[in-house]
Amino acid sequence: MDYEKIFAGAKQEKLSGRYLCNTHIEPILESLSTAGHVSVLGHSVLGKNIFGFRIGQGETKILAWSQMHGNESTCTKALFDFFNFLSAESELQRKILSEYTFQFIPILNPDGAEAYTRVNANGVDLNRDAQDLSQPESIVLRRVYDSFQPQYCFNMHDQRTIFGVAETGKPATVSFLAPSFNTEREYNDVRINAMQVINRMNTTLQQFIPGQVGRFDDGFNINCVGDTFQFLGTPTILFEAGHYPGDYAREMTRRYIFFALLSACEPVHENVIVNNEIEQYLNIPQNNPNLFDFVYKNIKINYESSEIITNFAAQYKEELVGKTVKFNAFVVKMGDLTDCFGHSEIDGEGAKYSDGAENIPLPDQPADFFLDNREYHNGSLKS
Known part of the structure; x- marks a missing residue:
């Protein structure tokens, strides 16, 4: 697969840089309404729209959300690149849309996005609100999860420039995590299915950023959304968009998140667990704040x-x-x-x-x- 060529044709040129909020994405979503279903899923603390974009007719359902933390916009850019790919006729696009149904929430925390803060307008970290569901944004995500009933969840974030790959001195340009579902950090089919997708994405990314893919810490916290969804039986994958040398705008990193999304579709569909999935996953070096x-x-x-x-x-x-x-x-x-x-x-x-x-x-x-x-x-x- 020619990932570079596909990305070049799909990149959403209207989005760039680190600051990204509803004002930037609303007109783009309007243009996408002919390809998929754009909706308002709910509202933020300050009454801003939380938009959804649904596309595809396949049996395998994937729920993906970005900017749960308002100042983490790289994956949002990559999602809009992916939306462009899914909206343009091609043999690969038709195949993917026949096998998958996607429900996207490009900006879950629009108040935080506008203020460029991690937290929402009430000062709450939404990624610690999975159990209390004290915030309207958390309630929206959980309501979509319950009604959509996805087979996979993609929890999409940015990580700070402090993270490197183990002791190599290379930046963790992209990191992944198959969250734990209990305090013992055990493995079951649900978690291994998430690892399978990560392994395929890592294999792809090693072709482009060798040695720059990390594995995030898997300490269990039931208050975190990914841990909760994994606990509830849905294979969940944490995406962490990190630093590429010289790329503080994270325009290169968005490219590799797009590559990861594209390569994720194949292993999700195969859904065949092989014996060494855990070993492959654990061979991805851990993030190190060095x-x-x-x-x-x-x-x-x-x-x-x-x-x-x-x-x-x-x-x-x-x-x-x-x-x-x-x-x-x-x-x-x-x-x-x-x-x-x-x-x-x-x-x-x-x-x-x-x-x-x-x-x-x-x-x-x-x-x-x-x-x-x-x-x-x-x-x-x-x-």
């Missing part, structure tokens, strides 16, 4: 009246300014950075650090400083 956006090594500072050579790291904070997400770097750690990596690494070779204040890279201060005569602003060398 990455920083910037690492500076061998930096000279004055510390307690002595000159020492040290290291420090900086991390971006994402802040919504107007309708644009700005990335501002702050110092997060100084000292021993053994077993840590940077998306950008700078060897100061003994250059002297200064910042016009304490002249020490202290945590939580902006990453604006000098190394000898070289000026760094927001973590990067100023041109």
Whole structure:
């Protein structure tokens, strides 16, 4: 399958960047209404529409939702790319739509999406509300789950740039999880079916991002939606869209999420468990929070009246300014950075650090400083 060619023809060019809310997707959904069924499934705390898009006539039903956390938009972009693919006539498209029925919720948390926050308008993390169902958005998702009765669930998120693949120093560009259904983290057919889909997606992605696929932690929490649906007997897959080198807008990552969605369709339909599904799944390296956006090594500072050579790291904070997400770097750690990596690494070779204040890279201060005569602003060398 020519994934690159299919993606090039399907990419939704009207969506880009990190900030994505109802205003961006409503006109696109209107244009998709001739290909599938667009509906309002319910409303958010602030009364915003929670849209659904249903398409396909097949027996295997897949429920997928994105932006449960409002500031996690990469998978939403990939879903709209997938919608374009499902709406354009092709032999593969017809085959998929004859075998599957999809129910999508592209933005479950429209209030959080507009404010660019993880939580909803009541300050609640919807991914910890699966049991209490205290929020209208949680109730909408559960009502759709109960009425649609899917054979598979795709729970779609973003993960921070801190996550790497084990100890390799490579970013976890895409990570997956077949959530646990009990505290013992046991395996049953439901969970193994989820692993089967993950294994196929991983096999595909290794062709494009070798060594950049991770496995998310499987600690059980019944308050999490994925754990709850797995507990209820529906194979559920967590998608985590992560960092690709230099791709803070996550335009490359959306491509690989699209590849994963496309490759997921085949194993879901086959539905044949082989003996080594668990082994294959566990061979996917675990995520490790061992990455920083910037690492500076061998930096000279004055510390307690002595000159020492040290290291420090900086991390971006994402802040919504107007309708644009700005990335501002702050110092997060100084000292021993053994077993840590940077998306950008700078060897100061003994250059002297200064910042016009304490002249020490202290945590939580902006990453604006000098190394000898070289000026760094927001973590990067100023041109």
